Amino acid sequence: MDLGIIGQAAGLFAVTNIDDILILALFFARGAGHPGSTRRIVLGQYLGFTAILAVAVAAAFGATFLPESAVPYLGLLPLALGLKAARQAWKSHRNGDGDQEDTGAEPGxxxxxxxxxxVTFANGGDNIGVYVPVFATAGIGGMTAYAVVFLALVVVWCFAGRFFATRPVVARALARWGHVLLPLVLIGIGLLILVEGGAFGL
Known part of the structure; x- marks a missing residue:
């Protein structure tokens, strides 16, 4: 594999996914102390990013499974999850329950x-527009190299998110405010995607 393509792929991934580290840190903080949560978060990150790659690759070959006009409406996913998480946090606060239950949480x-x-797929919807022209000009070999590097870096991103979430100072802050920050971040991401994409004529 060409070192130049590896470097370009790594740089492109980092630039287009830097905000995911914050989201992952919040997810890891909310999953702290729950068996299997790390596995589920990593699996979810891979599922979401694989879907982004699949759509980008298909579009690079001329298929339009996700019309460009539909991308802004992906903001509805994190917005809905954020509102649901906020409602759950409010209910838990009113009930005096210190262990807020996350929206979409597993039984564990x-x-x-x-x-x-x-959340990963919705937040990466704009990445598709960046990846498509790169993939289209890279050829099958180059596209494969990009995909391999991207998928390898997903686990690095997960480790980075978990690292930040487990730093004592950060962990204390997230333990205290995570149930507030996660809904706010998800709602903010959702609104940003909707507004920047001009959804509903915004």
Whole structure:
């Protein structure tokens, strides 16, 4: 594999996914102490990013499974999840329950793989527009190299998110405010995607 393509792929991934580290840190913080939550978060991240890659590759070959006009409406996914998480946090606060239950959480506690995948895919919707021309000009060999590097870096991103979530100072802050931050971040991402994409004539 050409080192130049590896470097370009790594740089492109980092630039287009830097915000995912914050989201992953919040997910890992909410999953702290829940058995299996790390596995579900990593699985969800891979599912979401694989879906992004699949759509980008298909579009590079001329297929339009996801029309460009539909991309802004992906913001509805994190917006809905954020509102649901906010409602759950409010109910838990009113009931005096210190262990807020996440929206989409698995029975074992913590974020579910489907929730993480939905947020990852929606947040990466704009990445598709960046990846398509790169993939289209890279050829099959180059496209394969990009995909391999991207998928390898997903696990690096997951480790980075977990690293930040487990730093003592960060962990204490997230333990105290994570149930507020996660809904706010998800709602903010959803609104940003909708507004920047001009959904509903915004």
């Amino acid at each position: 506690g913590g974020p579910g793989a489907v929730e993480v995948a939905a």
